[in-house]
Amino acid sequence: MPDKKKQQENKKTDSLKQHIEDSQGQFLTTNQGVRVNDDQNSLKAGERGPSLLEDFILREKITHFDHERIPERVVHARGSAAHGVFRATEDLSDLTKANFLTDPSAETPVFVRFSTVAGSRGSTDLARDVRGFAVKFYTREGNFDLVGNNMPVFFIQDAMKFPDLVHAVKPEPHNEIPQAASAHDTFWDFISNTPESAHMVMWLMSDRAIPRSYRMMEGFGVHTFRLVNAEGRSSFVKFHWKPLLGVHSVAWDEAQNISGKDPDFHRRDLWEAIENGDFPQWQLGLQIVPEEDEHKFEFDLLDPTKLIPEELVPVRIVGTLTLNRNPDNFFAETEQVAFHIGHVVPGIDFSNDPLLQGRLFSYTDTQLLRLGGPNFHEIPINRPLAEVHNNQRDGLMRQTINRGKTAHSPNTMASGCPFQAGTMKGGFTSFPEKIDAQKIRERSKSFFDHFSQAKLFFNSQSEPEKNHLTDALCFELGKVETIAVRERMLNFLLQIDESLAAAVAYKLGMHIPKELTTQLNQTMPADADPEKYRSIVKEGSLTKSKALSMANTVKDSIATRKIAILAADGVNADNLLAVKDAIAAEGALCDVIAPRLGFISGENDTDIPVDKSLLTTASVFYDAVYVPGGTNSVATLEADADAIHFLNEAFKHCKAIAADDDALQVLEATYFARKLPEDNDDDTVSAEGIIIGIDPEELGRQFIDAIRQHRFWDREVPRKVPA
């Protein structure tokens, strides 16, 4: 096994080993350990007679099978996970006493689960949706769960609305349609009546909702948390995960295609990257706001529909997360892992964000149902590495055999054990925030501006991103059948951007309202100035934020990208191998794709193994395409409808395309023939991510540069390329 492919070991891996069961070389037994001679035939009264109730082997096998499923998560049902490690890059003891953030020499095992939100367990990875990004740190001081998403804000400001939001986005209750999609009436009915969702809706309609890979998306803790240091000083904090590979998405048409052709696209990508030793990495970033600055922003830090623009508070990079081992068993690990936002360690504490506060109740509650009782923390994947000692006892599926006759505190019979840790021994102490308030069921007025950051997000997008966002809204609202919902949404969009509202209205065959037709802010007090609540970005405040646009992400590497090489018998093997080697040297992966599986023979009789046939794969699984020359290969591909479709699609999805000069006729058979770079006297010519050349070395170099750009979105205008 190559070095980088070696399975990574850490303390959590060691702790899981005692639970691993490997049947290699073993006899079949019942669950009671009795050897079984035959579990393929049931016990019958005579050869053709009825089965006998006494067949304990049959009954045990079938009963276990009948109980194999547990309720899927009500949200985030579909997920994939991996093991890894976290290492702090500096000592943050000025900010927190959490050991895993103060000791750069410590490696903290982690288990990370990514998920979609709305779809069922068996739905597709590429739905337009928010992605969960949940990290369990097995720290020396106990488990810390950072249960975040790939978007930094949320739809609602108060946990009380969560069941409504989820009921609205899930398949409609009367017919359980549509699966894993927000493009339906109930979702948009809810949104059009929930102005606080404006900012999140912008994120959801952006390409962030259709990531290229879990490895290429950011993660956010969303809420404001607290860090507390050993002196008891607290700072507010927002958590960020920044992927080293940059933040990239696919095109919507591509996403829909992938959903049909490989619903496991993200799961497979994560699995394969880790198996290949291409360990996904993220940097942990913190935005720190000193306690005394709590009120210095135009928005409230406790409002989860707002982010802190990085221009106002830069993200400080403090650690690295590396995923280096796939789970051994999907159910035992990925399905049974139980995250809870209330799993914190000393040095990390909560803010009063009302959404966060509600989550503190929900997560344990949900595990009780999902995992069958109060002992879910004893399931191997959930067990902390830190020792557990307390007086909790019994319950369904209890594993621990607690000795002794005391299960009470205070006690003298067990000399007071387990002892109260007390602050001196590093135990958890809640931050002693002073609260002097009246009980009210109300929203803070500081939460009332719903549109400024929606506008900020929209304004910060590049032109192609704005187009995609507009198209997404046209698609989603186009699927809405209730006209009143569409009307309300136009009214809603008008608060964000007039041109956006107008573009959507056009596609819906409607007009934007001349003035606000509906009260946009349900929570706006009667005596408030409406101008304030429809206020776009206030004068003097930030109008654009660079970090909000994926166009500004790092584009310095093609590592782990997938490149298709289209070839057939008679291919110029020298060129194919030269470009393939150049790409592989940059850490990307190439598949040779031919009309059939097996081998193709190159012009110089070199046999080249075929990785995929045109029948078993599609351009949507690749980031770029190369067509090498060779008279027979080119003639075959030019006449092959699947090969031409492959190229048309790759062009439509704005991917880098390269071809040897003598393979030009294949490109000329595509719809984008007229977009090919002009032939001049140069050996290599290129335009908008299409590179044609004679010298494979130069062609390879320019092709790699183009792949680094990820996509050539400008190619979409004018959009005249069917695929």
Ligand code: HDE
């Ligand atoms: Fe969750 N959420 N959530 N959520 N959430 C769950 O817990 C809930 C919210 C998030 O991979 C459930 O174990 C409420 C925000 C992730 O296992 C449940 C509210 C954010 C995951 C639950 C929220 C999240 C969950 C379902 C509003 C981003 C998947 C299964 C008050 C910061 C974790 C489960 C995994 C899962 C409740 C809002 C992220 C029902 C009540 C905001 C990543 O407990």
